[in-house]
Amino acid sequence: MLEVSSLKKVYRSGAREVEALRDLTFTVDSGELVCLVGPSGCGKTTLLRCIAGLLEPTGGQVRLDGREVSGPPPGLAMVFQEYGRSLFPWMSVRDNVELPLKQKKITRDRRKTLVEQALDAVGLAGTESAYPWQLSGGMQQRVAIARAVAYEPSTLLMDEPFAAVDAQTRADLEDLVRALWQRLEVTVLFITHDIDEAVYLGQRVVMLSSSPTVVQDEITVDLPSTRDQLHTRADPRFTELRTHVYEQIQAAKRGLQLGGAGASS
């Protein structure tokens, strides 16, 4: 379970202050898949880095499985948007997936099993000895997902993971994430700027305002739990939900101008 309460982050450089996050509160229950959407520049990256323990918040706190996050928490795995920069190009696919496990002091046999299972789960069995850059973009992101899965996290954080892959690959990867989430019963926080993606994937969608960020709105996605690209996206309820999210994001964008003027005064 992930709890974010009154999270605030102010960047200071000299006399200038930029308030990135104002007051963010939301929770993701254990085993839930929540999508976070917001207008561009809404402080998603800042929020994510705070949750992952890579950045210290100015105020408020993040709690993961009941413990306050003060550094990278052990039960959390992360999939970055920039797969090309997040995978280590000097290691084979196998070594990339295995390296975090070595740090967890898992035995060699167990590591081998975990790596194999994870690569198998993302449909990449047989590419173990390739270098990541020998694979296509979509496959590289699958390696990054496999690395996260093999880590056996309680919570999976995904930062716009499919923003840089083509539309067809993206649809495949979305289904992959849904399938993995259902199978592994892991908590997933999925950050995206794509409204359709958020509604298609999530059980809930949390909408963020523009910076300085607060929670704009929150909806429960009451679509059937088995979803597929064809029927779910054609469902009238899907259209209603995405319209609602779209309107909220537009409202948040209009707020951007007001909020922006307020922040600089």
Next chain:
Amino acid sequence: MKRVAYVLGLPVVLFAAWYLLSAGSESFYAPPLSTILESFGKTWTLDRLGTDVVPSLLRLVAGYALAAVIGVAVGVTIGLNRRVRATVEPVLEFFRAIPPPVLVPVIMLFAGIGNGMKIIVIVFGCVWPVLLNTVEGVRAVDSVQIDTAKAYGISGPARLGRVILPAASPQIAAGLRQALSIAIILMVISEMFAASNGLGFTIVQFQRSFAIPEMWSGIILLGLLGFGLSLLFRLAEGRALRWYHGLRDAQRRS
């Protein structure tokens, strides 16, 4: 086959030109290449290779290896620590600007004229390109790679050994490549000042005793040595940085 032809083409042409142009040379200081080559075989016997070339090479290897270790170790320390960097960098620039040959007499005062002095001279000259490139390489490690390492709990020695050093390795290799040619130069120069053996010493001896073709043959040998070493370096680099060249090719194609 074609690549070999490209590599060897120009040297062959230059040698042929030298051979033909110097063929009838009457000049004492620039004898015909045929004479030089003749003396090459006579001068660089196995015996002499053992007494002069091997000690030179050993000093070169020792100095170069020491410079590499020191350069990488200090470079990583400076590169990872902003405060150390701010304090140390101006001083580094100062030391780097001193031409190492100038220090030979000074180092001689402290370290005598033995192997120690020559190795120190080589280290002092070679360490800078390695060090400065390591600093740059470590500083330039992709922030996403560092974040990934942190997020997955890869910390301490593992982060250094498995993430930071490999990420900086292309730049470190560039420093090592520069250092190699400096090492060869300093090897020769250190031997010219005060020595009883070595390649530099022998060449100066020949020149002083007016054994001009032998002197020229020594210079040719030095050239061959430098070429051989850089070839070795490239092979080693190509092997160690196979991922980097592959990655660059992949990026260029896309």
